[in-house]
Amino acid sequence: MTVMEQRGAYRPSPPPAWQPRTDPTPLLPDAAPYRVLGTEAAAKADPELLRRLYAQLVRGRRYNAQATALTKQGRLAVYPSSTGQEACEVAAALVLEERDWLFPSYRDTLAAVVRGVDPVEALTLLRGDWHTGYDPYAHRVAPLCTPLATQLPHAVGLAHAARLKGDDVVALAIVGDGGTSEGDFHEALNFAAVWQAPVVFLVQNNGFAISVPLAKQTAAPSLAHKAVGYGMPGRLVDGNDAAAVHEVLADAVRHARVGGGPTLVEAVTYRVEAHTNADDDKRYRADSEVDAWRDHDPIALLERELTERGWLDEAGVRAAREDAEALAADLRARLNQDSELDPMDLFAHVYAEPTPQLREQQALLRAELEAGQEGELR
Amino acid sequence: MTVMEQRGAYRPSPPPAWQPRTDPTPLLPDAAPYRVLGTEAAAKADPELLRRLYAQLVRGRRYNAQATALTKQGRLAVYPSSTGQEACEVAAALVLEERDWLFPSYRDTLAAVVRGVDPVEALTLLRGDWHTGYDPYAHRVAPLCTPLATQLPHAVGLAHAARLKGDDVVALAIVGDGGTSEGDFHEALNFAAVWQAPVVFLVQNNGFAISVPLAKQTAAPSLAHKAVGYGMPGRLVDGNDAAAVHEVLADAVRHARVGGGPTLVEAVTYRVEAHTNADDDKRYRADSEVDAWRDHDPIALLERELTERGWLDEAGVRAAREDAEALAADLRARLNQDSELDPMDLFAHVYAEPTPQLREQQALLRAELEAGQEGELR
Amino acid sequence: MTTVAVKPATMAQALTRALRDAMAADPAVHVMGEDVGTLGGVFRVTDGLAREFGEDRCTDTPLAEAGILGTAVGMAMYGLRPVVEMQFDAFAYPSFEQLVSHVARMRNRTRGKMPLPITIRVPYGGGIGGVEHHSDSSEAYYMATPGLHVVTPSTVADAYGLLRAAIASDDPVVFLEPKRLYWSKDAWNPDDPQTVEPIGRAVVRRSGRSATLITYGPSVPVCLEAAEAARAEGWDLEVVDLRSLVPFDDETVCASVRRTGRAVVVHESGGFGGPGGEIAARVTERCFHHLEAPVLRVAGFDTPYPPPMLERHHLPGVDRILDAVARLQWEAES
Amino acid sequence: MTTVAVKPATMAQALTRALRDAMAADPAVHVMGEDVGTLGGVFRVTDGLAREFGEDRCTDTPLAEAGILGTAVGMAMYGLRPVVEMQFDAFAYPSFEQLVSHVARMRNRTRGKMPLPITIRVPYGGGIGGVEHHSDSSEAYYMATPGLHVVTPSTVADAYGLLRAAIASDDPVVFLEPKRLYWSKDAWNPDDPQTVEPIGRAVVRRSGRSATLITYGPSVPVCLEAAEAARAEGWDLEVVDLRSLVPFDDETVCASVRRTGRAVVVHESGGFGGPGGEIAARVTERCFHHLEAPVLRVAGFDTPYPPPMLERHHLPGVDRILDAVARLQWEAES
Ligand SMILES: Cc1ncc(C[n+]2csc(CCOP(=O)(O)OP(=O)(O)O)c2C)c(N)n1
Ligand SMILES: Cc1ncc(C[n+]2csc(CCOP(=O)(O)OP(=O)(O)O)c2C)c(N)n1
């Protein structure tokens, strides 16, 4: 039986015999975001996993700080920080198997790094050397995606293709609260549900799309409520609770892997820093709002849980911090080196074979460079 | 207080204090399509309204048959019939006040006609004389819309503009089940909900998008379930029950008019004829399925109710049929005349003032016509 | 090389055959789009494919063009070779962002690591009495988007050969199918289909000495007709069928123009900002000293595509082409 | 006519002023887009408008470009004059279907009954170190779409005058704002803003006798610089700033080229299928016998827009322009 036939032969019937296609009740999210830390559920958590999450959160925070610092030194063109959102970034990366795929948005360099992408390569786009700085196949991380929500149908297509080939691969795609307003979000979720594609959609609801708050973005009870309109389950989770995010995503990944179809997960979190270093968030929000969220910091929440339960000691904290410092030092050192770029790369990969026209243009540029011309914007 | 401020100042708060934006429960559609005819609710219906609906259904059916016949005679380029869907078409038109706006899809010429558009003008697009055959402002009917779902944001924008101007105008937009998959559907509903725009979205779920059945279009419990994801109410109605469609739409229109915001209404109906006269529906569905729906015919359902209750007599039936025949005869007579077209119209309305380039091209065509050239496709 | 012409076939049949042969030859080839499965497409180009290869290989998608192209991108990322059908020219527009921002750039942005072998079939152009939004010539948009190949056949044999080449290409190809040639017939043996026609080569469809008509797709037969009619005026016109707009075959085109010294570019697409500007400009850049007259253009008007009853006035016809040829400053010669 | 130059203003400030004056003059003018309200836009062009006119007049929309333009269509249907901001060039693509299938055609399809006075502001072009998808030159797409006006300023005064004209126009106008000129300054008195500059007129920015540089938007200052540098070679270059790509001012452009006999079209947009082809072709059609050399083009390469570190090689610079001028077959003159 083929994937397409699995869906069964729906035939419309007149209203007396009409049946809903799916029972909506189990698709609806809970009324409040799911939490583990600080609740009884924490007792059942795996200490080893929590420690791994913790170490990565600390590393991620340091990574964010270092990348932001590098923008000030002119070493990165721009940096959209995920400070405060590390729980989502880290859990999304750790929840996947090696054969799975991650589809990050432009803000999710950290998730790529946690998945194994070299941090310098993850930051290449934002440094300005090249667009995608890493080989997407090396760690199965799709290119960081700037046009919002456009990566979501890619994730669906890839997951569908894997399923057609008989591979039990899952794709996890990350999108922002703002991105859910785009048509591509809608089309991707619909295709995924119709095809029962093994995809997990993670919405990082960080409260803002640049300056636009969620209230101007949607009137929905929650973004997770959108799921029912596609016939997939919607889950709402505290996005600053790394244990909860990991658990909810793990459930969704498991469900997808065994042919259960896609899930929409909304993680409620907060963008603690400005949109990017180029943004001025004083224009649209009060410090007090940011401060309220600092009290709900993902690292602090997890550290408290771990230390209170005796699952993490001073040495563990120190080790995590040292590891984070090592990452930062390496990043600093390597990004402070000037990059070597070959302008001929402009033409190298437009097509498998350069067209005659591109060959001409390449020759033109080569001649210019040989004549010592330096180009515009000197 | 401005419209935008009405939404209130939402501020994100960390999960312990997190609140859903809206209570989702009242937004969810009932489990089965709402029905009036053949149920107790019919007793409370307004006989006068039902008789008006009936007369228009009969007229509409005849209109559909006549238009289809005219395609066979080469008088229309193509005709997408709404046979079997007349209850939706008629109710959508009758439920509106004169100051309201109708946004039809390409299949909804009947709704335009019921609203008052001259049938020949409504069919101009399909005859091939011009694109929009009528003045949209004359009866406040937007141009018949071929690119699917693209008319939905127009309806939202118009309704929003009316509200900003302080006019209590409602826009009703019609879209097919297939059209709900387009990104524009999603974006329109979201804008409408965020802006609390006075719009009613009517999805005519007729089971097919050309050959593609609903099961390949969506996995949702119903299309009406999509509403909750936007924070607007979703309503499910038997689309062949004119009384029910009218009642549900009237509720939604009233709700919109008083500032209650948009509603998504899914009318469950069936496309009894092929997609258009050019389509071959034998390729993708069985006669038996079509037959099942013929037993649930909108005219028969309403006629039975009306006659059983003694609200319609032989004379009433006859009058409706005669009126329908008159419409058909007029349509035949006028569409059998060759239309007179001025090729210069090609250039007349591209811009408010023709550009110098268009003036040149117009002169070229005029010279050709004067030289007796007849153009390509002779 | 012998071509056995058993019976005439239509362009639509040749396209179907190309899809079928490509699917049979390579299990990675997947056809997807609106109504392409059970129905076989509104132009029946995918007829029988779902039956023969199953719905997983020839899939009716939900009605959403960005979704279709966007999921095709993901499928291509995983090693498939999607062949996407857009139902009509104007209905490809919703997928424009996916096309421009991803399909065209993925190879370049990943430094060659992630090529996207996607074929996008777009029935295009007018002349079939289609109502609004069913007759656009959208090739200018695709030509202006680096990273895409843009190909369009004008003969039954090319329809087969070029579509096979498009599907075999490791790059994205926008494959423009001239709607009004779907039912054009040609002596072509479907059981001995012509070999793959490499993308990027124009062909001289008719040799002539007086002037060159540079054209493609639906306008090729019109130009050939015009060339026949021109004999009455004493003009011997050469007709070049571009077949591929990207890459552009400067060599063949310029060789012809250098020979004839005069050229007219003919296409249905609107003139202003249309393909003809590029073609005329590049021919002039390369052949300036061979030109007896400026390269002229005969194109659709710079208006939205007109309704069926008026489209004959919009489409470049024989008379309008001959009028342009007459304007090629023949007096300069004498 | 006296222009009092009180203090230098940036192009961004002039645009803000134009929006403010238009909103003050006509309550039907509504500004909408992503981040245009509280933030004042990512380039701050709408700064202060929401405060002054309220959120109903300057509205932060949900993040969906097709929705923004589609709702603007509906608002225009009801008599408003929406001014839409697309945040960056490449982020206008999701609205392409609304633009091509509705905005550009509504007047024509309704026989003039339903004009759509919508202004679509699109920050475009490169040179600001923007990462991927933030530096596209998308004007070729708009030029190829009949029914749209396409306008782009290169000076502070024009930014004001042309934007006022765009908003006042009863037709849809795509208003392309050269990103890298946002902070360019000019002696322009914001309190005595120049009158509305009618759309459709090119202007000679620098007179010269040897050859004409035809250009627009971000490339105008580069061409002026090139013209200065050319004096060292003994060339006296004329620089024509098109200002409006649609309608196209054939008169001004051709008058210049007939005078100089030589021309180079300069733009950032990719060359193949880009605006330069149209411009070169139409100039050649009209001025063939005045041309000493083919009209040449200096444009961005036919590649996706490169990353910031390499963009200087992509953008047409002074040297590349002078190289093209050198190729204008000067030997033919001597
Ligand atoms: C299609 C598109 N439109 C606009 C933009 C410009 N833009 C970049 S980030 C951003 C806000 C994104 O908000 P959200 O989706 O919530 O993600 P976040 O930045 O909060 O991670 C916008 C509007 C874009 N990148 N793509
Ligand atoms: C954007 C777009 N894509 C494709 C088409 C071609 N098309 C015309 S009608 C149709 C099916 C529409 O189905 P549905 O929305 O259910 O409306 P119905 O025909 O059933 O009334 C399709 C695919 C179109 N008109 N517009």
Ligand SMILES: [Mg+2]
């Ligand atoms: Mg956000």
Ligand SMILES: [Mg+2]
């Ligand atoms: Mg339908």
